[in-house]
Amino acid sequence: MLRFSRLASSAARHQRAALYSSRQFHSRFIAASTSGSGGGNGGDNAGDSAGRFYRIGAAAAAVAALAAAALSSPNADSRFPTAQVATATTSATGSTHVTYEQQLKQKRSQRRIVTPIDRFDNGGEIKRTDGLTAADAGDSRSLQKSALTRSAPAALPLAAGGAATGKSTAQRTVAEQQATLPAPAAPADSPGSVVTMSDRTGLPSRVPYLIIGSGFAGMAAARAIRASDPLSKVLMIGDEPYPPYLRPPLSKELWRRKDDRVKAMLSPLGDMRRNSWLFVEPDSFFIEPRRLHLADTGGVSLWKGRRVIALDIADKRVTLDSGDRIEYGKCLLATGGRPRTLPVFDAAAAQSPEVASRTAYFRNIDDFQSLRNKANQAKSVIVIGGGFLGCELAVSLTEVAKKTGLEVHQVFKESGTLAHVLPPHLSEHTSKFIAQSGVAQYPGERVTSVDWDSAAGQVKVGLSSGRSLSADLCLVAVGIEANTQLAESAGLEIDPGDGGFLVNAELEARADLYAAGDACSYYDVLLGRRRVEHVNHAEESGAVAGRNMASDPADPDRKRSTYQHQSSFWCNLANTLAWDAVGLVDSRLETQSFFAMPPLASDDGAAGSDTAEDYQYPGVVFYLKAGRVVGILLWNLPDEIFQDKKAFAPSRLNLARKVLAERQLADPAALQALAREFDVYQTVDDDYQDLKKYMETKERQQQQQAEASATANSSGPAATGVASAPVPA
Ligand SMILES: Cc1cc2nc3c(=O)[nH]c(=O)nc-3n(C[C@H](O)[C@H](O)[C@H](O)COP(=O)(O)OP(=O)(O)OC[C@H]3O[C@@H](n4cnc5c(N)ncnc54)[C@H](O)[C@@H]3O)c2cc1C
Numbered sequence: 152m153l154r155f156s157r158l159a160s161s162a163a164r165h166q167r168a169a170l171y172s173s174r175q176f177h178s179r180f181i182a183a184s185t186s187g188s189g190g191g192n193g194g195d196n197a198g199d200s201a202g203r204f205y206r207i208g209a210a211a212a213a214v215a216a217l218a219a220a221a222l223s224s225p226n227a228d229s230r231f232p233t234a235q236v237a238t239a240t241t242s243a244t245g246s247t248h249v250t251y252e253q254q255l256k257q258k259r260s261q262r263r264i265v266t267p268i269d270r271f272d273n274g275g276e277i278k279r280t281d282g283l284t285a286a287d288a289g290d291s292r293s294l295q296k297s298a299l300t301r302s303a304p305a306a307l308p309l310a311a312g313g314a315a316t317g318k319s320t321a322q323r324t325v326a327e328q329q330a331t332l333p334a335p336a337a338p339a340d341s342p343g344s345v346v347t348m349s350d351r352t353g354l355p356s357r358v359p360y361l362i363i364g365s366g367f368a369g370m371a372a373a374r375a376i377r378a379s380d381p382l383s384k385v386l387m388i389g390d391e392p393y394p395p396y397l398r399p400p401l402s403k404e405l406w407r408r409k410d411d412r413v414k415a416m417l418s419p420l421g422d423m424r425r426n427s428w429l430f431v432e433p434d435s436f437f438i439e440p441r442r443l444h445l446a447d448t449g450g451v452s453l454w455k456g457r458r459v460i461a462l463d464i465a466d467k468r469v470t471l472d473s474g475d476r477i478e479y480g481k482c483l484l485a486t487g488g489r490p491r492t493l494p495v496f497d498a499a500a501a502q503s504p505e506v507a508s509r510t511a512y513f514r515n516i517d518d519f520q521s522l523r524n525k526a527n528q529a530k531s532v533i534v535i536g537g538g539f540l541g542c543e544l545a546v547s548l549t550e551v552a553k554k555t556g557l558e559v560h561q562v563f564k565e566s567g568t569l570a571h572v573l574p575p576h577l578s579e580h581t582s583k584f585i586a587q588s589g590v591a592q593y594p595g596e597r598v599t600s601v602d603w604d605s606a607a608g609q610v611k612v613g614l615s616s617g618r619s620l621s622a623d624l625c626l627v628a629v630g631i632e633a634n635t636q637l638a639e640s641a642g643l644e645i646d647p648g649d650g651g652f653l654v655n656a657e658l659e660a661r662a663d664l665y666a667a668g669d670a671c672s673y674y675d676v677l678l679g680r681r682r683v684e685h686v687n688h689a690e691e692s693g694a695v696a697g698r699n700m701a702s703d704p705a706d707p708d709r710k711r712s713t714y715q716h717q718s719s720f721w722c723n724l725a726n727t728l729a730w731d732a733v734g735l736v737d738s739r740l741e742t743q744s745f746f747a748m749p750p751l752a753s754d755d756g757a758a759g760s761d762t763a764e765d766y767q768y769p770g771v772v773f774y775l776k777a778g779r780v781v782g783i784l785l786w787n788l789p790d791e792i793f794q795d796k797k798a799f800a801p802s803r804l805n806l807a808r809k810v811l812a813e814r815q816l817a818d819p820a821a822l823q824a825l826a827r828e829f830d831v832y833q834t835v836d837d838d839y840q841d842l843k844k845y846m847e848t849k850e851r852q853q854q855q856q857a858e859a860s861a862t863a864n865s866s867g868p869a870a871t872g873v874a875s876a877p878v879p880a
Contacts, residue, residue, distance in 0.1 A: 341380065341382045341383070342359060342480065343359045343360065343376070343380040343382060343383035343384065343449070343480075343701065344359065344382040344383055344384050344449050345357075345359060345384075346358050346359070346384050346386075346443050346444040347444075347478075348441075348444050349475070352475060353441050354440050354441060354454075354475060355386055355440055355443055355444070355452075355477060356475075356476070356477060356478065357477065357478040357479070358384060358385070358386040358443070358477060358478075358479055358480070359383060359384060359385075359479070359480040359481065360373075360376050360383060360384070360385040360386065360479070360480065360481050360482075360483075360700060360701070361385075361386050361387075361388070361469065361477060361479035361480075361481070361482045361483070362385060362386070362387040362388070362482075362483045362485055363388055363459045363462075363469065363482065363483065363484055363485060363486055363637070364387075364388075364389060364483075364484070364485035364486040364487055364634075364668070364670070365387050365388070365389025365391065365394065365395050365453060365455070365485075366389075366395060366398075366485060366487045366668060366669075366689065367395060367397070367398075367431070367668065367686055367689040367690055367693065368483075368485040368487070368667040368668025368669070368670075368689040368690070368692060368693035368696075369387050369389070369395065369483065369485035369667075369668075369693060370387075370395040370431050370432075370693065371667075371689065371690045371691070371692075371693030371694045371697065372483050372485060372665075372667060372693040372694065372696050372697030372700065373385045373387055373451045373697065374451075374694070374697065375693070375694040375695075375696075375697025375698045375700075375701070376697040376698075376700055376701045377449065377450075377451065378698075379697070379698050379701035379702070379708075379709050380449075380701040380703075380709070381448070381449070382448055382449045383449045383701060384443050384444070384446060384449045384450065384452070385449075385450070385451045385452065386440065386443060386452050386454060386477070387437075387451060387452065387453050387454065388454045388457050388458075388459055388469075388471065388477075389453065389454070389455055389456075389457070390456065390457060390458040390472075391455065391456070391515060391516075392455055392456050393419055393430070393455070393516055394419050394430055394431065394432055394433070394434055394436070394437060394453060394455070395430070395431045395432070396419075396429045396430045396431060396516065397428070397429055397430075397431070397686065398514070398515070398686075399686060400416070400428075400429055401513070401515075401516065401518070401519040402513070402540055402543040402544050402547060403543055403547060403723060405417075405429075405519060406523075406547035406548075406550045406551070407547075407550055415427060416428070416429045417429065417516060417520075419433060419434050420433060420434060420435075421433060436451070437450075437451055437452055437453035438450045438451065438452040439452065440452045440453075440454045457471050457472060457473060457475075458471065458472040459471055459472075459637065460472050460637075460640075461637070461640040461641075462482075462484075462637045462640050462641040462643075463640070463641070464641050464642065464643075464661055464664060466478070467479050467480070467482070467663065469482070479663075480663065481663045481664075481665070481700040481701075482663065482664050482665070483665045483666065483667060483693075483696050483697070483700060484637065484652055484660070484664070484665065484666040484667075484670055484671070485666070485667050485668050485670060485689075485693060485696075486633075486634035486635070486637065486670045487633075487634055487668055487669045487670055487689075488514075488631035488632055488633050488634055488669040488670065488684060489514060489631060489632060489634055490512035490513060490514050490627065490628070490629075490630075490631055490632075491629050491630045491631055491632050492512070492627065493535070493598060493627055493629060495598050495599065495600065495601050496510050496598070496601050496625070496627055498601075499600075499601035499602060499603070499610075502603075503602075503603040505603045505605075505610075506601060506602075506603050506610055509525075509610050509623065509624050509625060510601075510610070510625045510626075510627060511525065511624065511625065511626045511627070512626075512627055512628075513540060513544065513626065513628055514631070522544075522626065523551075525624055526548055526551045526557060526624065527551060527555060528623075529557060529622075529623035529624045530556070530557065530558065530623055531557065531558040531559075531560070531609075531621075531622035531623050531624070532548055532557060532558070532559055532560070532622055532623065532624040532625070532626060533560045533561075533562060533610075533612055533620055533622045533624070533625045533626070534548070534559065534560065534561045534562070534590075534626045534628060535561075535562050535563070535598055535612075535625065535626065535627045535628065535629060536561075536562075536563055536627065536628035536629045536630070537561065537563025537564070537565050537567070537568040537569065537570065537594070538563075538569065538571065538628065538629070538630060539569065539572075539722060540628040540630075541561060541563065541568075541626075541628040541629070542561075542568050542569060542581065542585060542724065543722075543724065544626060544628060545559055545561045545585060545588075545590045546585055546588050546590065546724050546725075548590075549588045549589045549590060552589055558591070558622070559589060559590045559591065560590070560591045560592075560593065560620055560622065561585065561590050561591070561592050561593065562592075562593040562596050562598065562612070562614065562620070563592075563593070563594060563595075563596070564595065564596065564597050564615075565578075565594065565595070566578075566594050566595055567579050567581065567582045567594060568581045568582045568585055568592075568594075569581050569722075570738060571737065571738055571739075572732075572736055572737065572738055573738055573772075573784075574738055574742040574744060574772060575738075576744070576766065577744070577766055577772070577786065578738070580728075580766040581724070581728065582594065584724060584725065584728050585724070588725075593614060593620070595615075595616075596614040596615055596616055597614065597615040598612055598613070598614060598615075599613045599614060599615050600612070600613035600619075601613070601625075604621055607621055608623075609621040609622055609623055610622060610623075610624070610625050612625065631669065631684060632650055633645075633649075633650040633651040633652070633669060633670045633671075633672075633682065634669075634670055635650060635651065635652055635670060638652060641664075643660055643661070643664075644660075645672075646672030646680065646682060648672075648680075649672055649680075649681075649682040650672070650682065651666075651669075651670055651671050651672030651682040652666035652670055652671050652672065653672050654666045654671050654672070654673050654674070655673070655674055656673065656674045656675070656676050656713040656714055656715075657695075657699055657711055657712070657713055657714070658671060658673055658692060658695055658696040658699060658714050659699065663700075665696040665699060665700060666696070667689070667692040667693045667695070667696040668688065668689035668692055668693055669682070669683075669684045669688075669689065671692065673692065673714060675714075676713060676715060677715070677717070677811060677812065677814075678717075678734060678735055678781055678811075681735075683718055685718055685719075685720035686720070687718040687719045687720060688716075688718035688720075691714070691716040691718055692714055692716075692718075695712060695713075695714040695716070696714075698711075698712060699711045699712065716808075717733050717734055717807075717808045717811055717812070718733070719731055719732060719733045719804045719807075720732055720736075727767040727787060728767075728787070729787060730784055730785055730786045730787065730788075731784075731785045731788075731790055731803070731804055732782065732783065732784040732785065732807075733782065733783050733804055733807040733808055733811065734774065734780075734781050734782035734783060734807070734811045735774055735776065735781040735782040736774055736782040736783075736784055737774065737782070740774045740775060740776055740781065740782065741774075741775045741776075742772050742773065742774050742775065743772070743773045743775065743817075743819065743822050744770055744771070744772040744773075744786075745770055745771050745772075745822070745823060745826035745831060746766065746768050746769070746770035746786075746831070747768055747769050747770065747831045747832045747833075748768055766786065766787075767787065768787065769786060769787045769788045769831050769832075769833065770786040770787065770788070770826075770831065771783065771784070771785060771786065771788070771825075771826045771829050771831055772784040772786060773817060773822050773825070773826075775817050778816050778817055779814055779815065779816060779817055780810055780811060780815060780817045780822075780825075781811065782811075783807040783810060783811070785803050785804070785807065785829065788803060788829060788831065788833075789803075790802050790803050790804050791803075792830055792835050792836065793835050793836040793839035793840070794836055794839075794840075795839065795843070803829050803830075806828065806829060807829075810825065
C-alpha cells in the first residue's frame with residue numbers, strides 16, 4: 152500500500168488530483184470541485200479564507216521565509232516570483248501564534264521545576280528535622296546537584312573566598328565553597344507548603360493539596376500546582392502499584408515491541424526519557440509520603456497502592472482503605488474510569504471459575520501483562536467490542552497470531568467497527584482493514600450467553616444471530632465507566648447521562664473540590680456538557696484544575712481560569728489508517744467528508760482509483776450540529792503541516808480548534824474551502840521540502856564559491872592562472 156504522504160509528492164499529481172466529498176447518507180460520492188490550479192491549496196475557494204486561519208498562513212509564511220532567503224541570496228532563482236513571496240511574508244508578520252509543539256516545549260520546561268534534583272535547589276542548607284542527610288534519604292543525586300547549584304547564587308562571597316585561598320571557584324571543593332556560603336534563609340511557609348504528620352503513623356494527616364488518582368489528569372494537576380505555587384506540597388494517592396503512566400501504548404505499541412524493549416518500557420526505575428515513554432516520571436521523582444513535610448521547597452508525594460474509600464466534604468477529609476484519614480485544603484478527584492462489564496459475562500463468571508479466569512478486561516499495566524501471557528498460551532481469543540480498545544487490541548493480538556497462530560475473533564453489535572465515531576464509509580473501511588489484518592469479524596452481534604464447555608476446555612459464547620463461538624480466552628472491551636464511587640459518601644452529583652462527577656467550567660464540584668480527566672463531566676462553554684475519555688483531555692483538564700486549586704485572588708499571576716481547551720485524540724491502526732480529531736466526533740451527527748483522491752481517469756496510464764472506496768488517502772471529516780462545525784477529524788493527515796525535525800510546524804489540530812471556536816455556519820461550499828485550508832493535498836509540506844533542498848543547494852554553492860575565492864586569494868596570482876599586470880597609472 153502506498154503511504155499517504157507519498158500520494159501528494161509530485162506537483163503534477165496535485166494538479167490532477169480532485170477533492171472528493173462524501174456526505175453521510177449519500178449513496179455515491181460527488182466530485183465536489185475541479186482540481187486546484189497549481190496545487191490543491193491554490194484552488195478557487197482558497198483565497199476567501201486567507202488570513203482567517205492563521206496556521207496555514209503561518210505555514211505558507213514559513214515556506215515564504217525560505218523563499219525570501221533564497222531571493223535575498225545573490226543567486227536568486229526565478230522559480231520564486233518576488234510578488235508571491237512579498238504577499239506571504241506580509242501575512243507572516245501578523246502571525247503571533249504559539250504552536251502546539253511550542254506549548255509542549257513550555258510544558259516540558261515546566262517539568263523541570265519539580266524534578267527530585269530541584270527539590271533542594273533553594274540555595275539553602277538541606278535541613279532535616281529527622282537528622283537524616285539527603286544521601287540517607289536515598290537521593291544522592293539530589294545532594295550532589297543541590298550542592299553544586301547552591302554555589303551559583305553566591306557568586307560574590309565565593310569570589311571573595313576564592314581570592315583569599317588563591318583558588319578559583321572551579322578549583323575549590325564543594326565543601327570549601329559551602330563553607331563560604333552565607334547562612335541560608337529558610338523558605339517562608341506558604342499555606343501550600345504546610346503538611347501535618349500523624350504522630351501515630353508518621354504519615355501525612357493534613358495536606359494543602361490532595362489528589363485522588365495517580366493517572367495523567369492527577370499528574371498534570373500536580374505539575375500545575377507546583378508551577379503556580381512553587382513551595383507547595385502535593386500528596387497524590389493512587390491505588391495502582393505504579394507511578395503515573397500513559398495507557399495508549401498498552402493496546403498498541405507494546406504489542407509490536409521486542410520482549411527486552413517491553414521490559415525496559417515497563418520499568419519505573421532509571422531514566423524515563425532514555426528507557427521509556429510509558430511512565431511520566433521515574434519513582435525517584437516522588438517524595439515518600441513520610442518525608443513530605445521535610446521537603447524544603449515542596450514537591451509531589453505519591454502514596455501508591457492505596458485507595459480512597461470515603462470523602463467527607465464538610466470536614467474536608469478522606470479515608471483510605473488502610474483506615475488512615477487525611478484532611479485537605481484543596482482536593483482533586485482524578486479517579487479515571489474502569490472497564491464496563493457485561494452482565495452475561497458476570498453471571499457466567501460467578502457460576503464458573505474457568506469462565507472467570509478466561510475472561511479478561513483491559514485498563515492497566517497488570518491487565519496488559521496478564522493478557523499477553525494468556526494470549527501467548529491460547530489458541531483462540533474472542534474480542535467483544537468494536538470501539539477503540541476492541542479494535543486496537545484485535546489488531547494487536549494479530550501480532551501474537553504471527554508467532555503462535557492465535558485465532559482472533561471480534562464480535563460487535565454495530566454494523567462496522569468504530570461506528571460510534573466514524574461515518575459509515577470510514578467505519579466500513581476500518582472494518583475491512585481489521586479483517587485484512589487477520590481478524591474474523593462478527594458485526595451486528597450481541598453476546599446472549601456465555602458457558603464453560605468442559606469437553607472442549609473453552610468458553611462458549613452464544614450470539615444474537617443464533618450462532619456460537621468457542622475460544623480459550625474472551626476479552627471484553629465495551630467501554631468504560633467513570634470511577635465515581637466516592638460520590639456516594641460525599642453526596643456529589645453525577646451526570647445522569649454520561650456518568651462522571653458533575654463540575655462547572657472551572658472543573659469545580661464544590662468549594663475546594665475539583666474533578667478532571669475521564670472521571671469528570673464538565674461544562675464545555677463551546678460545545679455543552681461533556682465527558683471525555685482521552686489523554687489530551689486528561690492532561691489539559693488536570694492542568695486547569697491544578698492551576699485553579701493553587702489560585703490566589705491576591706496574585707494576578709494565579710488567577711482562576713475556565714477549561715476551554717478543545718482536546719484532541721488520536722487512533723493509529725496502521726500507517727494508512729491513522730487520525731486525529733477535535734471536538735464532538737460522534738457518528739450520530741451529520742458528517743461531511745473531503746478526500747484528496749488520485750485522478751478519476753488516468754491520462755498517463757498511472758494507477759488511479761475510479762471510486763472513493765479506498766480511504767487510504769488523506770481527508771477531512773466535518774461533524775455538524777445545527778449547521779455549525781462541532782467536530783473535525785483529520786484522516787491520514789499528520790498534525791504538523793510540514794515535516795522538519797529542526798523547525799516547529801504549524802498544527803492542523805490547532806487550526807481545527809480555531810475553526811470550532813469561530814462557530815462558523817457550515818454550508819457545503821464553505822466546507823470544501825475549509826478542507827483545503829487543512830492542506831489536504833499536503834502541498835505545503837512538498838513546497839517546504841522543495842525549498843529546503845533548494846536552500847541547501849544554494850548554501851553549498853555559496854560555500855564552495857567562498858572557499859574557491861579564499862583559496863585563490865591565499866595562493867596568489869600564479870595559482871589563479873591569471874598573469875598580474877601593472878595597474879595603469
Ligand atoms: C489501553 C488504553 C488505550 C488508550 N488509548 C488512548 C489513545 O490512543 N488516545 C487517547 O487519547 N486516549 C487513550 N486512552 C484513554 C486514556 O488513557 C485516558 O483517557 C486517560 O488515561 C485518563 O486519565 P485519567 O487520569 O483521567 O484517568 P486514569 O488514567 O484512569 O487514572 C486514574 C487513576 O486513579 C486510580 N483510582 C481510581 N479511584 C481511586 C481511588 N478511590 N483511590 C485511589 N486511586 C484511585 C485508578 O486506578 C487510576 O490509576 C486509552 C486508554 C486505555 C485503557
